[in-house]
Amino acid sequence: MATASNAPIGIFDSGIGGLTVFAAVRRCLPHESILYLGDTARVPYGTKSAETVVRYSRECAGFLVERGVKALVVACNTASAYALPDLEKRFNVPVLGVVGPGCEAALAASERRSIGVIGTAGTIASNAYGNALKALDPGVRVVSRACPLFVPLVEEGWIDNEVAHAAARRYLKGLKEEGIDTLILGCTHYPLLAGIIKMELGDAVRLVDSAETTAHVLQGMLEGRNLAAQAAGPSSSHIYVTDLPARFESIAQRFLKGEVPSITRVDL
């Protein structure tokens, strides 16, 4: 059975950070319907073991595949880093993570082939970005740094105060001294800290956010497989979460900067 081109795209994340990918896909592919799943009952993934992240990712992907998605986007960097090969083997739909597109964008942006990567403890420990960058360009220099406090800072809404600045200064000091010219924001929350990261590193360092590139790679993938939605068709999107805490909708608003689709709590 061929997957219908009017089937929705599935996007999952450990929580709400993946809504930056949701927003980019909605901008780039306005005729597509999207089912988004945020595993907010078990967020974050970035501090957990590879084994646990793979197990959770399977459950998230399975939930979306059961709902008939034509393609899967793993919006969580930690899940992309640990679980992509497992999901590709296990599910019969194209699977796209954010690590590959982020690396392509960084290599296109970097002139000196000296690239920094920041992410959660899990993403950095996996070395997924380093391996993918070296596979694309063996001569590239990669400097990685885990920034565990950046996610809670964004969720607290502290993206431009003295606490955020002090944390950014501490995490990024070493990277600045390494002379990178491009920095991959290897976590979906980090684009919200782009302002203070730029202040710390200076304008000479380009920031790469994988959300936009992921949307473009997804577009090419769908077109290449004749899975793109017909322009005339109506699109409809939905957000599923495994927990619905008090401030969820206001935080979602911050990520989506616009219309928030209807939200349903589900058990995996």
Added chain:
Amino acid sequence: MATASNAPIGIFDSGIGGLTVFAAVRRCLPHESILYLGDTARVPYGTKSAETVVRYSRECAGFLVERGVKALVVACNTASAYALPDLEKRFNVPVLGVVGPGCEAALAASERRSIGVIGTAGTIASNAYGNALKALDPGVRVVSRACPLFVPLVEEGWIDNEVAHAAARRYLKGLKEEGIDTLILGCTHYPLLAGIIKMELGDAVRLVDSAETTAHVLQGMLEGRNLAAQAAGPSSSHIYVTDLPARFESIAQRFLKGEVPSITRVDL
């Protein structure tokens, strides 16, 4: 069937913070065996909804009750705030949370009956401390403040740098101005930040950590029910976790400041 007095005590927490309670119980009751469960695969609880926290707490308590514990200590403040009545109804062993003992200790320490409470978003939203303090002393004044960044700061090991100081200054400013004379550290991670909290609030404000008081209340509860271990008996303790991330043992070491019992990963 009467519960044997040589059965272990069960302690659970959303993660590793409850090891401060484990350590206090071990000091206060050296002849008792302890089974500790940290739900590290789903940590934290403090940002999640009441419904989800109650469900997780039931699963944690059930795991320990199945292993024959003679009493349950809910070391997590958020779980104590939301789930205690449910656990008391559901399980046939005495259940002790950390909120009640923390309130008793605070009322004993406060001279002006003006008490501050800091905790996770969930603990503060529940108003469990406020309600319990008012039930014990209707004339007490209570000022509460959620400090969501304190847990990630402790887990990052940033307990005395400029980021921790800036966060403490921002969270505690209002409390200082309210003229409290006692502050309840309503989260098991917070005692590790006692140094900077004291610097911010000054020596006139007494800090109350519920771990010690909880151990003493537990002692009274066991003696009152003839459940205290016999002094001659050997004790043995064990730690269970639902995830075993890379740095778990080093973080556990920081909380226990001494011998770390053997650790097993389990699924709930």
